[in-house]
Amino acid sequence: MTMTPTRSDEIVVVGGGIGGLATALACAQAGRPVRVLERADEFGEIGAGLQLAPNATRILDRLGVLGRVIDAGVLPQRLVFNDALTGRRLTHLDLGPAFRRRYGGPYVVVHRSDLLEILLAACREHGVLLDTGKEVTAVGTEPDRATVACADGSGYDAALVVGADGLRSGLRTLLSDDEPLCSGYVAYRGAVPLEQVDAHAPLTDVVVWFGPGLHLVQYPLRSGRMYNQVAVFRSRRFEAGEPEWGTPEELDEVFSATCEQVRTAIPALWRDKRWPMFDREPIDEWVAGRAVLLGDAAHPMLQYLAQGACQAIEDAAALADAVVKHLPVTGADLAAVEQTLRTYQADRVPRTARVQRSARVWGDVWHVDGLARGLRNELFARREPDDFTDTDWLYGTEEPTHA
Numbered sequence: 427m428t429m430t431p432t433r434s435d436e437i438v439v440v441g442g443g444i445g446g447l448a449t450a451l452a453c454a455q456a457g458r459p460v461r462v463l464e465r466a467d468e469f470g471e472i473g474a475g476l477q478l479a480p481n482a483t484r485i486l487d488r489l490g491v492l493g494r495v496i497d498a499g500v501l502p503q504r505l506v507f508n509d510a511l512t513g514r515r516l517t518h519l520d521l522g523p524a525f526r527r528r529y530g531g532p533y534v535v536v537h538r539s540d541l542l543e544i545l546l547a548a549c550r551e552h553g554v555l556l557d558t559g560k561e562v563t564a565v566g567t568e569p570d571r572a573t574v575a576c577a578d579g580s581g582y583d584a585a586l587v588v589g590a591d592g593l594r595s596g597l598r599t600l601l602s603d604d605e606p607l608c609s610g611y612v613a614y615r616g617a618v619p620l621e622q623v624d625a626h627a628p629l630t631d632v633v634v635w636f637g638p639g640l641h642l643v644q645y646p647l648r649s650g651r652m653y654n655q656v657a658v659f660r661s662r663r664f665e666a667g668e669p670e671w672g673t674p675e676e677l678d679e680v681f682s683a684t685c686e687q688v689r690t691a692i693p694a695l696w697r698d699k700r701w702p703m704f705d706r707e708p709i710d711e712w713v714a715g716r717a718v719l720l721g722d723a724a725h726p727m728l729q730y731l732a733q734g735a736c737q738a739i740e741d742a743a744a745l746a747d748a749v750v751k752h753l754p755v756t757g758a759d760l761a762a763v764e765q766t767l768r769t770y771q772a773d774r775v776p777r778t779a780r781v782q783r784s785a786r787v788w789g790d791v792w793h794v795d796g797l798a799r800g801l802r803n804e805l806f807a808r809r810e811p812d813d814f815t816d817t818d819w820l821y822g823t824e825e826p827t828h829a
Contacts, residue, residue, distance in 0.1 A: 435758060436460065436461050436582070436585060437450075437586055438463060438582055438584040439460065440574070441464065441465075441721075442466075444541060444542060444735050444738060445590045445722070446462055447462065447546060448485075448489070449745055451489055451548050454552040455490075456750045460549075460554045462554060464559075469542060471538035471542045474654050475538070475656070476541060477534075477732035479533055479736050479820070479821050480530060480821045481736055482531075483531035484531040484823075485742070485743045487531060490548065499540065499649075500536075500650065503520070503631065504521055504631045504811075505533070505632045506518040506631045508634070508636075510637030510685060511637045511638075511684060514803070516807050519811060520811045528814060529823075530823060535632060559578065560578070561576055561577040561578070562574055565589075565717050567760070569760050571585065586753075587717040590723055591723050592722045593722045595723035597719060600714040601713075601719070602709050606726065607705055611658055612661055612672030612701065613729070616656075616694050618694055620652060626691075632645040635684070636792040637683075639659060639795070640660070640684070642655065655691050655695060657681065672700050705786070706725075708725060708775070709724075716763050716767075718745070718771070720741045721734075725779070728782075729785070731788055731820065747770075749766055751766075752769060784820075
């Protein structure tokens with residue numbers, strides 16, 4: 427193995443997605459040397475739109491990039507929920523001034539690639555070393571350093587290693603032999619120029635249409651120049667054990683029962699790629715010596731709360747805070763590193779486990795049928811748009827500022 431010249435007090439982040447880059451930026455701003463190892467030949471995000479709630483935008487503001495994110499995205503005025511079969515408007519959450527005052531930050535929708543480019547630029551501005559084509563094959567812990575080996579024969583020394591390598595994390599195998607759990611649901615996405623969309627909801631709104639075993643999410647991107655749509659459905663073919671499931675034909679079949687507004691959206695979705703929806707059971711242990719998990723490597727979750735990236739950004743801030751509090755700038759012994767990582771773990775495990783489990787429940791609420799669907803619709807219809815009862819725990823601070 428060829429050792430790349432490194433500093434043994436470096437923080438090495440494995441994975442250059444949103445969580446990994448946010449972590450690198452936060453730690454670099456805390457005055458620590460940071461290196462990111464990305465498996466792909468270039469940094470990039472697969473997907474389309476991303477919803478960033480105030481629990482994430484407050485942190486992006488702290489990192490000094492929120493203004494750029496807002497400029498690249500859209501500030502929606504409402505989060506709207508409709509019945510996908512009848513088209514009935516059920517309720518909405520007002521995302522305006524009262525919402526922002528309460529939670530100390532805005533709700534922003536942004537293209538994933540735009541957010542990644544903003545974080546990349548900020549990392550470069552703060553001296554983060556960004557290495558691509560680095561597939562990590564092994565991580566080890568020694569009393570005085572961590573070691574990282576890559577498939578190309580290169581190796582690195584570090585004070586600690588952050589595993590931000592996603593749903594199928596290699597670093598997670600240091601701690602657990604669990605496997606991702608398939609929900610049986612699949613997503614189709616499409617972010618296209620607005621003029622290519624036959625019909626769309628108001629460009630001031632994030633709109634959710636939900637029905638039995640399916641839903642559609644719609645919102646604008648890039649100052650309204652693009653429109654993002656995501657259709658999700660439960661695959662009966664998956665439930666039947668068929669090898670080919672969640673196909674475009676099944677997408678069309680499932681959504682044929684929806685109202686006209688939803689049916690009109692389906693042809694604009696990309697048909698050449700689908701996203702089966704996975705999560706994992708929460709685990710209590712994220713720390714292995716000088717290595718720690720973060721983001722989807724630690725707590726992959728279903729998308730129903732739109733919190734995957736938000737929780738990774740929260741992780742980044744919490745880890746940087748623990749680094750500042752417990753990790754010497756140089757000469758960090760194993761005890762100091764473990765104290766740093768266990769402080770981070772204690773802060774994040776209860777929170778992320780709750781979000782993981784709540785996302786599953788929220789998905790069940792969206793997708794019910796029969797009597798349960800009628801009860802859900804009536805309960806949604808009765809809530810007031812400025813009722814924040816169900817969002818304080820997720821979007822708020824420990825002491826939310828009430829409007």
